[in-house]
Amino acid sequence: MMRIFVSKDMASVALGADSLAEAFASAGCEVVRTGSRGLFAIEPLAEVETDEGRIAYGPVGPNDVSAVLDGSHPARIGRIEDHPFFSGQQRFTFARCGVTDPLSLSDYAAHGGWKGLETALGLSPQAVVDAVKASGLRGRGGAGFPTGIKWQTVLDAAADEKFIICNADEGDSGTFADRMLIEGDPFCLIEGMAIASHAVGASHGYIYIRSEYPSAIAAMREAIARSATKIAPFTLEVRVGAGTYVCGEETALLESIEGKRGEVRAKPPLPAVEGLFGRPTVINNVLSLAAVPFILAEGAQAYAEVGFGRSRGTMPVQIAGNVKNGGLYEIGFGVTLGELVNQIGGGTASGRPVRAVQVGGPLGAYFPPSMFHLPFDYEAFAEAGGLIGHAGITVFDDTVDMAHMARFAMEFCAVESCGKCTPCRIGSTRGTELIDRIVAKAPRAAGTLETLPQMRNARTAARSHEEEIDLLRDLCDTMKHGSLCALGGFTPYPVLSALDHFPEDFGSGHALTEAAE
Amino acid sequence: MTQTAQIQSIIDRFVHSDQRGALLPLLHEIQEELGFIAPGAVPLIADALLISRAEVHGVISFYPDFRTEPPARHVIKLCRAESCQARGGAAIEAELSHHLGVAMGHARKDGQVALEPVYCLGLCAIGPNAMVDDRPVARIDSAAIGRIAGEVEA
Ligand SMILES: Cc1cc2nc3c(=O)[nH]c(=O)nc-3n(C[C@H](O)[C@H](O)[C@H](O)COP(=O)(O)O)c2cc1C
Ligand code: SF4
Numbered sequence: 177m178m179r180i181f182v183s184k185d186m187a188s189v190a191l192g193a194d195s196l197a198e199a200f201a202s203a204g205c206e207v208v209r210t211g212s213r214g215l216f217a218i219e220p221l222a223e224v225e226t227d228e229g230r231i232a233y234g235p236v237g238p239n240d241v242s243a244v245l246d247g248s249h250p251a252r253i254g255r256i257e258d259h260p261f262f263s264g265q266q267r268f269t270f271a272r273c274g275v276t277d278p279l280s281l282s283d284y285a286a287h288g289g290w291k292g293l294e295t296a297l298g299l300s301p302q303a304v305v306d307a308v309k310a311s312g313l314r315g316r317g318g319a320g321f322p323t324g325i326k327w328q329t330v331l332d333a334a335a336d337e338k339f340i341i342c343n344a345d346e347g348d349s350g351t352f353a354d355r356m357l358i359e360g361d362p363f364c365l366i367e368g369m370a371i372a373s374h375a376v377g378a379s380h381g382y383i384y385i386r387s388e389y390p391s392a393i394a395a396m397r398e399a400i401a402r403s404a405t406k407i408a409p410f411t412l413e414v415r416v417g418a419g420t421y422v423c424g425e426e427t428a429l430l431e432s433i434e435g436k437r438g439e440v441r442a443k444p445p446l447p448a449v450e451g452l453f454g455r456p457t458v459i460n461n462v463l464s465l466a467a468v469p470f471i472l473a474e475g476a477q478a479y480a481e482v483g484f485g486r487s488r489g490t491m492p493v494q495i496a497g498n499v500k501n502g503g504l505y506e507i508g509f510g511v512t513l514g515e516l517v518n519q520i521g522g523g524t525a526s527g528r529p530v531r532a533v534q535v536g537g538p539l540g541a542y543f544p545p546s547m548f549h550l551p552f553d554y555e556a557f558a559e560a561g562g563l564i565g566h567a568g569i570t571v572f573d574d575t576v577d578m579a580h581m582a583r584f585a586m587e588f589c590a591v592e593s594c595g596k597c598t599p600c601r602i603g604s605t606r607g608t609e610l611i612d613r614i615v616a617k618a619p620r621a622a623g624t625l626e627t628l629p630q631m632r633n634a635r636t637a638a639r640s641h642e643e644e645i646d647l648l649r650d651l652c653d654t655m656k657h658g659s660l661c662a663l664g665g666f667t668p669y670p671v672l673s674a675l676d677h678f679p680e681d682f683g684s685g686h687a688l689t690e691a692a693e
Numbered sequence: 694m695t696q697t698a699q700i701q702s703i704i705d706r707f708v709h710s711d712q713r714g715a716l717l718p719l720l721h722e723i724q725e726e727l728g729f730i731a732p733g734a735v736p737l738i739a740d741a742l743l744i745s746r747a748e749v750h751g752v753i754s755f756y757p758d759f760r761t762e763p764p765a766r767h768v769i770k771l772c773r774a775e776s777c778q779a780r781g782g783a784a785i786e787a788e789l790s791h792h793l794g795v796a797m798g799h800a801r802k803d804g805q806v807a808l809e810p811v812y813c814l815g816l817c818a819i820g821p822n823a824m825v826d827d828r829p830v831a832r833i834d835s836a837a838i839g840r841i842a843g844e845v846e847a
């Protein structure tokens with residue numbers, strides 16, 4: 177019987193993978209459902225097992241089954257590993273994704289699974305923490321905080337109970353790596369969490385998955401059930417979000433697991449000291465935890481050898497938006513933004529010129545092509561007035577209206593604000609109104625209060641366009657410095673970068689980058 | 694079984710399971726079984742979990758997923774976030790809303806369909822995207838809108 181591999185990743189399913197898999201099954205094939213390989217332009221994808229390895233065809237649909245099976249189909253790709261989108265990748269974390277049956281324990285073990293956990297269990301907790309420190313791994317959820325140092329704090333904290341939490345809230349637009357890993361290789365995350373539990377002495381763990389990811393929730397629950405004995409006495413539990421972005425913030429997430437409103441807590445105390453139910457808690461992103469099995473199995477050095485500056489190891493970059501070759505591309509830090517967008521991404525899907533890319537989700541900056549030389553590195557992006565965040569890149573063509581995108585950033589902040597602090601809760605609403613006035617070229621005139629005769633010192637003249645822009649910058653400054661968390665604090669990144677690099681969309685003069693040349 | 698009895702039996706299950714921080718899983722479960730969280734559930738939950746009604750209400754109202762009214766027969770959650778916008782999401786939103794005769798964020802008066810915003814489905818390279826009931830739909834264009842409309846009107 178022919179063996180055919182078809183992804184059941186949510187994206188593949190959205191593109192028609194289920195009916196493709198059914199068609200192969202009806203044709204008498206044994207169909208193995210895998211995760212996604214990560215390049216959506218070639219999906220739905222079918223891989224046929226042959227003596228020369230797995231031969232891929234894509235995109236293909238149910239009507240192509242016989243031509244795929246007799247090898248005559250024109251969409252023949254050959255071995256996926258040789259395809260240019262894949263041959264340049266360094267798949268440390270996503271090595272198994274798209275290759276194995278995600279819920280097969282024997283597949284997992286046959287492809288190097290559990291090696292990291294076995295190594296870790298042979299080491300003292302301190303030695304495991306030291307290995308993670310030596311790897312240079314930094315948090316992949318956005319802030320880039322060294323994972324080993326976070327674990328050290330939890331290891332050092334004395335408590336009757338400690339927790340490991342995996343943050344799988346993945347709310348950033350342009351990102352899907354957490355979802356792909358959970359659907360495509362959930363045991364890898366479980367192994368990473370089990371290693372963390374040994375390293376810090378935790379007994380129970382939670383995986384907080386957003387409700388928008390039903391397939392990931394189902395895959396994770398099943399994977400936990402199947403691997404329970406493997407990770408015992410450590411236990412795991414899935415918690416499901418309920419439609420908020422802010423619950424991805426670590427302390428809001430703690431509140432949410434505790435059964436409360438997802439309002440951000442003031443820090444200190446750090447969650448590593450006083451986290452879930454007041455106990456020391458490791459909270460890490462999916463990709464941080466899923467990088468750990470490789471580090472323990474292959475050695476910290478193997479991970480740290482790859483990278484750029486203080487950004488060590490690989491990053492599963494997600495190329496999204498209006499882009500030809502959108503998908504997941506895991507590579508060592510240091511690749512440039514331009515390589516990711518133009519060479520690897522192939523430019524826009526619409527065929528029009530790229531005008532802007534947003535890096536790092538809704539709180540990340542917009543960059544024009546004149547900044548495509550930037551290397552993918554935490555420090556380089558921070559210096560350039562942005563962030564890499566969870567490494568999502570959203571590509572826009574030249575039809576984008578950047579004032580509209582700046583307004584959207586403010587609106588998103590207003591929609592998602594937890595309401596705890598004023599600069600974010602009120603500032604985002606005022607910011608949305610302000611950008612509306614700027615775009616409408618209708619600066620604010622004096623209101624009923626200012627024109628009262630007894631308001632002797634109030635200004636009665638309308639604002640000028642420039643004054644409205646100054647006020648927007650001022651508001652961003654207040655939000656940046658006065659907000660409790662990065663939702664209010666980083667919303668100024670997309671707003672100010674749009675204003676700095678694309679002032680013509682706000683009815684102003686030339687771009688800063690052009691003026692500087 | 695009356696609705697109240699049904700809610701009470703779900704609550705009893707949770708109280709016996711001894712799960713810590715049980716409120717969100719409990720609310721999800723009630724909504725899963727009944728389609729929404731009836732206002733009558735609030736005092737029952739408060740009593741069982743030994744918290745105030747205000748706390749229960751505060752949590753229900755904080756999280757957009759929780760409904761306090763029965764949902765429309767079909768729910769379309771259309772992504773409004775940046776990557777889908779970069780692929781023409783705003784035009785698709787306008788067209789879908791016009792085609793179905795319902796504004797974004799609302800349910801149609803006949804209760805047949807609701808159009809709800811969602812901020813990213815994690816399908817960001819193949820947008821514009823939506824969840825039509827429980828099914829993900831990608832690369833939505835005018836033809837796809839016709840198919841979606843056909844499906845939810847049936
Ligand atoms: C508004 C907001 C949303 C966030 N969303 C996420 C998220 O979805 N996933 C995530 O891993 N981190 C998110 N973070 C970052 C977390 O607060 C935290 O830094 C992270 O989970 C720590 O894990 P790491 O060190 O492995 O990155 C968010 C932060 C903020 C301010
Ligand atoms: S910045 Fe916004 S989301 Fe963060 S704590 Fe303040 S109000 Fe809440």
Ligand code: FES
Binds near residue numbers: 774776813814816817
């Ligand atoms: S932005 Fe629409 S699915 Fe991510």
